[in-house]
Amino acid sequence: MYYFIERMTEEDIEQVQAIERASFSTLWSANTYRHELRSPSTSRYIVARASPIPPPPRAERQPVRRGLLASLLPALFGQQPSLRDVPIVGYGGVWLSVDEGHITTIAVAPEYRGRGIGELLLNGLIDQALDLHADVLTLEVRVSNVVAQQLYLKYGFRPAGTRPRYYTDNGEDALIMWTDPIRTPAYQEKLRHLRERLFARLREEAEAPEPVRNGVRPGMQ
Ligand SMILES: CC(C)(COP(=O)(O)OP(=O)(O)OC[C@H]1O[C@@H](n2cnc3c(N)ncnc32)[C@H](O)[C@@H]1OP(=O)(O)O)[C@@H](O)C(=O)NCCC(=O)NCCS
Numbered sequence: 543m544y545y546f547i548e549r550m551t552e553e554d555i556e557q558v559q560a561i562e563r564a565s566f567s568t569l570w571s572a573n574t575y576r577h578e579l580r581s582p583s584t585s586r587y588i589v590a591r592a593s594p595i596p597p598p599p600r601a602e603r604q605p606v607r608r609g610l611l612a613s614l615l616p617a618l619f620g621q622q623p624s625l626r627d628v629p630i631v632g633y634g635g636v637w638l639s640v641d642e643g644h645i646t647t648i649a650v651a652p653e654y655r656g657r658g659i660g661e662l663l664l665n666g667l668i669d670q671a672l673d674l675h676a677d678v679l680t681l682e683v684r685v686s687n688v689v690a691q692q693l694y695l696k697y698g699f700r701p702a703g704t705r706p707r708y709y710t711d712n713g714e715d716a717l718i719m720w721t722d723p724i725r726t727p728a729y730q731e732k733l734r735h736l737r738e739r740l741f742a743r744l745r746e747e748a749e750a751p752e753p754v755r756n757g758v759r760p761g762m763q
Pocket residue numbers: 565566647648649650651654655656657658659660661662682683684687688689690692693694696
């Protein structure tokens with residue numbers, strides 16, 4: 543599978559909500575997503591898609607939708623040709639407050655976890671935060687969510703206190719995490735190094751045959 547990131551659009555909300563339902567116990571309404579998507583000067587949302595064929599380069603995607611993919615996708619998916627037909631397997635968002643980029647959400651569909659997609663999304667969110675001129679990143683995460691914390695630690699987020707009983711569903715505390723300034727040569731170098739490793743991993747996964755489970759290949763149902 544080839545995984546790639548795109549800006550989320552309102553057409554994507556339904557698929558994003560399906561992943562959200564499988565990932566979180568408190569959910570956003572479609573209107574909340576619409577509001578966020580209509581505020582691009584402070585909010586950026588992205589989706590990760592999984593394609594069995596290599597996606598066209600980002601700059602070419604718009605025209606290619608009517609060209610090469612127009613001829614390939616009907617054969618693969620049996621319907622209208624569009625990148626919109628390539629399933630969404632993860633999403634995330636970042637919100638700018640003054641010079642702070644707040645990671646508001648990030649999730650990967652359960653059957654696609656552990657393949658580097660969460661990391662790909664976090665990289666996409668860091669790019670969006672840089673584009674919004676954020677100088678530093680922050681987020682809240684459940685104290686029990688060790689998997690997500692590991693991902694954030696890898697990207698230089700560090701614990702900086704808790705918000706007691708932050709989560710209304712079970713009264714769990716939130717761990718607050720912050721990065722160092724993200725525009726410094728030191729952070730940029732760390733990012734470059736992590737990205738090289740991630741892209742090598744994703745290339746390897748793209749070239750490996752998909753495992754067959756119960757006679758069905760993941761992502762093709
Ligand atoms: C957190 C989440 C987005 C990670 O996505 P993912 O695609 O499974 O993660 P990746 O495969 O990209 O792994 C990236 C890093 O995350 C951490 N990680 C992933 N799975 C892990 C596991 N099972 N145990 C410990 N750390 C893990 C590791 O640091 C990993 O880097 P490594 O491969 O070098 O060890 C995903 O687990 C998820 O959607 N969880 C539910 C929603 C959620 O909790 N979101 C966070 C809210 S704050």
